[in-house]
Amino acid sequence: MKIGVIGWELPPAFSGGLGIHTINIFSILNRMASITLYVPDVPGLNEKYPFKVHKVGLNYMAKNHEHTDGHNKKMESYYNGNLKFEDKIRIYNKNVIKAVDPEVDAIHCHDWITFRAGIKLKKKYGIPMVATVHSTEIDRSGNFFPQKHIMDIEREGMEIADKIIAVSDYTKKIIVNNYGIADKKIEVIYNGLDPNFIGMEPKDYGLQKSVLYFGRVTTQKGPYFFLEAAKKTISKMPGIKFIIVGTGDLINQMKKDAENFGIVKNVVFTGFVHLQEKLYYYRNSDIFVLPAVSEPFGMSVIEAMSTGTPAIISNTTGVGESLRNVFKCDFWDTDYISEYIIGILKYRGLRETMGINGQIEAKGFTWDKSAIKTMEVYNSIVG
Amino acid sequence: MPEIGNEHDYFWDSKNMEIFKRISENSYIPATKILLENEIKATFSFSGTMIEQANEYCPEVIDVFREYFKSGLGEILDETYYHSLAFLLDKDEFINQINEHKNMVKRTFGIVPKNFRNTELIYSNYIGDIVSSLGYGTILAEGTDKLGKSPNFLYKAESGINLLLRNYRLSDDISFRFSNQSWNEFPLAADKYANWIKQTPGDFINIFMDYETFGEHQSKETGIFEFLKYLPVEFSKNNINFLNVNEANNFEGHGKISVKDPISWADTNRDLSPWLGNPMQREAFGKIRSMKDNKNKKLWRYLQASDHLYYMSTGDQSDQEVHEYFNPYKSPYNAFLYFMNIINDFESTQW
Numbered sequence: 001m002k003i004g005v006i007g008w009e010l011p012p013a014f015s016g017g018l019g020i021h022t023i024n025i026f027s028i029l030n031r032m033a034s035i036t037l038y039v040p041d042v043p044g045l046n047e048k049y050p051f052k053v054h055k056v057g058l059n060y061m062a063k064n065h066e067h068t069d070g071h072n073k074k075m076e077s078y079y080n081g082n083l084k085f086e087d088k089i090r091i092y093n094k095n096v097i098k099a100v101d102p103e104v105d106a107i108h109c110h111d112w113i114t115f116r117a118g119i120k121l122k123k124k125y126g127i128p129m130v131a132t133v134h135s136t137e138i139d140r141s142g143n144f145f146p147q148k149h150i151m152d153i154e155r156e157g158m159e160i161a162d163k164i165i166a167v168s169d170y171t172k173k174i175i176v177n178n179y180g181i182a183d184k185k186i187e188v189i190y191n192g193l194d195p196n197f198i199g200m201e202p203k204d205y206g207l208q209k210s211v212l213y214f215g216r217v218t219t220q221k222g223p224y225f226f227l228e229a230a231k232k233t234i235s236k237m238p239g240i241k242f243i244i245v246g247t248g249d250l251i252n253q254m255k256k257d258a259e260n261f262g263i264v265k266n267v268v269f270t271g272f273v274h275l276q277e278k279l280y281y282y283r284n285s286d287i288f289v290l291p292a293v294s295e296p297f298g299m300s301v302i303e304a305m306s307t308g309t310p311a312i313i314s315n316t317t318g319v320g321e322s323l324r325n326v327f328k329c330d331f332w333d334t335d336y337i338s339e340y341i342i343g344i345l346k347y348r349g350l351r352e353t354m355g356i357n358g359q360i361e362a363k364g365f366t367w368d369k370s371a372i373k374t375m376e377v378y379n380s381i382v383g
Numbered sequence: 384m385p386e387i388g389n390e391h392d393y394f395w396d397s398k399n400m401e402i403f404k405r406i407s408e409n410s411y412i413p414a415t416k417i418l419l420e421n422e423i424k425a426t427f428s429f430s431g432t433m434i435e436q437a438n439e440y441c442p443e444v445i446d447v448f449r450e451y452f453k454s455g456l457g458e459i460l461d462e463t464y465y466h467s468l469a470f471l472l473d474k475d476e477f478i479n480q481i482n483e484h485k486n487m488v489k490r491t492f493g494i495v496p497k498n499f500r501n502t503e504l505i506y507s508n509y510i511g512d513i514v515s516s517l518g519y520g521t522i523l524a525e526g527t528d529k530l531g532k533s534p535n536f537l538y539k540a541e542s543g544i545n546l547l548l549r550n551y552r553l554s555d556d557i558s559f560r561f562s563n564q565s566w567n568e569f570p571l572a573a574d575k576y577a578n579w580i581k582q583t584p585g586d587f588i589n590i591f592m593d594y595e596t597f598g599e600h601q602s603k604e605t606g607i608f609e610f611l612k613y614l615p616v617e618f619s620k621n622n623i624n625f626l627n628v629n630e631a632n633n634f635e636g637h638g639k640i641s642v643k644d645p646i647s648w649a650d651t652n653r654d655l656s657p658w659l660g661n662p663m664q665r666e667a668f669g670k671i672r673s674m675k676d677n678k679n680k681k682l683w684r685y686l687q688a689s690d691h692l693y694y695m696s697t698g699d700q701s702d703q704e705v706h707e708y709f710n711p712y713k714s715p716y717n718a719f720l721y722f723m724n725i726i727n728d729f730e731s732t733q734w
Binding site for chain 2: 324325327339340343346347348349350352353354356357
């Protein structure tokens with residue numbers, strides 16, 4: 001079976017959630033099917049991958065527009081460069097349509113950024129289409145002014161797809177309720193744990209007096225609620241540090257909020273960090289908190305748990321639906337979040353029990369399982 | 384969450400009432416009426432806490448039981464008043480709670496128990512020794528595979544007290560598997576069950592279970608009450624007699640059994656792990672232990688109910704599902720936090 005996968009991010013050029021998903025799942029799927037992954041040709045990609053990679057140029061329009069500065073057309077990356085994000089997507093999709101081998105048995109798209117090409121290929125050649133939904137516009141906007149033109153692309157892709165893969169039941173419900181898609185067309189397939197997080201040593205549960213936020217600093221992930229819970233915690237336990245690892249469009253606002261809350265001394269902003277530091281923060285914190293407003297899956301939750309660190313997450317975090325060894329509450333309920341933080345800090349027995357059980361539970365999310373289920377989806381649409 | 388434990392208000396009264404009333408109506412009252420009407424013998428063990436709740440929320444339960452015991456069909460065992468793990472705290476505390484229970488049974492039903500069962504059928508030589516020294520004739524224990532003995536005979540403990548071992552297969556056939564449609568013996572009717580008993584070698588079979596099996600864990604829609612009603616009919620066809628604990632003492636002993644580490648009837652491991660298996664439970668229990676000089680003994684003893692620790696259990700998946708069925712807080716971690724809030728308030732109060 002030949003599958004043409006239309007991707008977007010691919011490590012090491014960029015290691016967002018989609019990139020991690022792509023490299024892990026298709027490395028395994030390539031043993032069961034013949035995978036060709038189409039990704040934008042950006043700097044930083046490897047020469048070789050465990051599956052075929054077809055790099056698609058992003059530079060056509062850039063050439064027409066300017067280049068008086070002799071700008072290297074290879075320098076367009078995913079999110080930086082001369083082109084606007086949405087223009088890049090448009091160009092990429094256009095170029096993918098030309099690049100894809102029409103003989104493939106199915107195309108597999110990932111999120112709206114690749115849907116236009118999928119829709120066109122399905123219409124043009126009648127190739128069956130699978131669409132994985134890693135996140136929707138509803139999630140990314142925190143359900144706060146979602147952009148209609150993006151939702152339109154999402155809806156069209158979902159409607160035309162033969163099968164949709166949702167990364168959680170939570171996301172499946174959004175697809176049914178906000179996009180009007182029939183639920184029998186949607187399979188829930190969870191993400192796995194990145195191999196970098198497998199086989200962690202058991203942790204020492206001595207108190208480190210540090211609480212971690214890890215992720216993009218955007219409305220979607222609820223950093224404001226993290227700070228509000230921090231404020232409530234600090235009023236009872238003044239010596240605790242709250243660490244925000246990651247960056248995003250709300251970073252300056254968060255720095256201001258920390259000031260307004262009078263907790264600047266307790267809050268640390270590290271900015272973006274790479275894998276080794278990421279591991280360090282996960283492991284050397286007492287608690288990981290993700291008060292996401294709407295998080296389709298929440299890879300960081302199982303990453304943190306795999307290092308032995310207990311997690312507090314919002315009810316609107318997809319992965320939570322199948323986790324027992326976490327605290328869950330509403331993202332806005334910072335009384336609860338703070339109550340949970342204080343409990344975990346206060347009781348070593350609680351830290352240890354949640355941590356040890358959570359570490360075992362996180363290991364249950366494997367890419368092997370995700371790949372096998374995805375293969376079943378391919379089989380169901382390829383006649 | 385922040386409310387519970389504040390201002391010394393430790394009891395979730397609304398939940399206690401809701402659960403107690405529901406179970407009384409589903410189980411205690413109808414099941415006991417069936418026992419009486421069909422002349423079925425049974426031996427009971429009630430915690431003092433349970434009797435207090437019955438008096439408060441549904442006194443009819445007490446009336447129904449009084450009537451049953453007046454008939455002479457029933458027997459009552461002693462246990463710790465607070466359904467606790469007091470044997471782990473200290474010997475005197477354990478004995479105090481047993482005596483308090485004895486007084487409660489005498490007061491409520493006019494009966495003085497001769498035999499004993501410890502909380503959740505927890506048993507060890509140490510427990511047997513203490514209970515024997517108090518003059519009880521028999522103690523109940525789990526017939527776990529580890530013992531390597533048939534549960535269908537009478538044994539003696541090191542101290543000389545009689546030991547009755549639960550036949551967990553035939554007990555669980557009713558309490559766990561009765562309504563399980565994927566069980567290859569489903570559906571279980573009284574004639575089939577009587578036949579199994581008849582074919583089982585031994586002097587008697589010890590069928591011990593939660594009384595809530597009848598009408599609550601197995602709802603009346605499963606046919607559990609019909610099963611119960613037909614048992615005496617099918618038993619008499621097969622010459623099987625109902626026995627109370629005290630009557631089992633008349634059989635010949637089949638040697639001594641020694642149990643060093645405590646065994647129980649719960650979870651797969653049949654040990655103390657459902658209550659003390661994880662660090663969180665041990666921390667909570669350690670806290671209880673550290674407060675034994677607290678002036679408010681009554682409250683301290685309520686806090687010892689083994690259920691509090693049971694709700695904090697994080698065993699394997701299948702055990703976990705059983706725990707969650709019973710856990711009003713759903714999550715073991717929430718159960719721990721509520722409990723510790725209360726403990727902290729209790730500890731910092733000048734009673």
